[in-house]
Amino acid sequence: MEKVKFTNNGNCFESESESKDKKGSSSLLFLGTGCSSAVPNVLCLIQPSNPPCEVCTQSLSIPPEKNPNYRCNTSLLIDYSNDDGEHKYILIDVGKTFREQVLRWFTRHSIPQVDSIILTHEHADAVLGLDDIRAVQPFSPTNDIEPTQIYLTQFAMDSVAEKFPYLVQKKLKEGQEVRRVAQLDWNIIKNDLEEPFVSSGLQFVPLPVTFSESILPRCYEFTIFPI
């Protein structure tokens, strides 16, 4: 039986095993639940309407951690405790506000790293924080770390490769000793097949969905199962 509880900070759901052989607890950490521009909308603050927008204006007086209307780009961190009690951290989407989300929530919930990443689509609010993934990877002076597994569609891969060519390039250039960039191992989610894949010990079933003006289903939701 799984128990889901709501913690007092309003941003973390914990799912705790109640079996006799309790091995630990998993949790879902909502790093962001806002729209693509995030909330507050900056325009509401620097060019305020009359009367001013109540929701956005709260950010001028209430600190983000106490303000339920301070909402970064949509993103979820799965803290998965496996049968050995080992925690794996699976990040879904890495948007424009990723660094801010890490500063706020990783520090508060003692999240030490990201073990794997899943991208739902290629828009700025889902991928534009990828440059900062290096900050949640292990440090080595020569950056010869194990690459973090990352899952995305071929469509998203093509877009990300144009935005971040240095995150896709594997080889050192002549005379280059260290590539001080995020180390990522790119995995393509097979298109339209709803074929499951495994990321850090959890099985994900991609469910293609259409997105705004797009005709092709190039955005994904996921159903998640322990394996």
Add this chain to the structure above:
Amino acid sequence: MEKVKFTNNGNCFESESESKDKKGSSSLLFLGTGCSSAVPNVLCLIQPSNPPCEVCTQSLSIPPEKNPNYRCNTSLLIDYSNDDGEHKYILIDVGKTFREQVLRWFTRHSIPQVDSIILTHEHADAVLGLDDIRAVQPFSPTNDIEPTQIYLTQFAMDSVAEKFPYLVQKKLKEGQEVRRVAQLDWNIIKNDLEEPFVSSGLQFVPLPVTFSESILPRCYEFTIFPI
């Protein structure tokens, strides 16, 4: 005669005309003075060394506005008061932390918009906030606003066009009524010629400089003159 004064928040230099016919004051607002990863380095917080990094750890107890070691990506806002007393706001570089810089400093210093933009180079800490420029432009329901003038080299233009194709595309697609993206008018700084250009009433002389491993001078500093 120009007077430069240092304001109490440690982030704004004001240059005030002392002529009898005082028309207003200009100022330089340092939106960020940090490195490409910005400070704090997230890694120092989520995987702390022993003893922990003193500089980065300050961010856990001192709010950013009181912490001189909380430093976003390097960026400068020129608040230029022209002969008519009209203020023009010229932004140099739009890095990864741009939204955070606007939330913090535009609101504190009552900056209502950005009038023109200059990019020094094409790296993430100088351009990756461009998606958020729409938030510092005027709002119209159909987004038929005057585009903001933006200046950059051809090398940077090629890179930005791959990262943000929707910010370069001008035409509406079939059936599309509104392009709810930043409206920008792209201007190429002529390469290697040190040829001045004018942005929001100020003349800028680009000075090519080399950058880290790059052989070609594809990064620019600027000397600025009133015209």
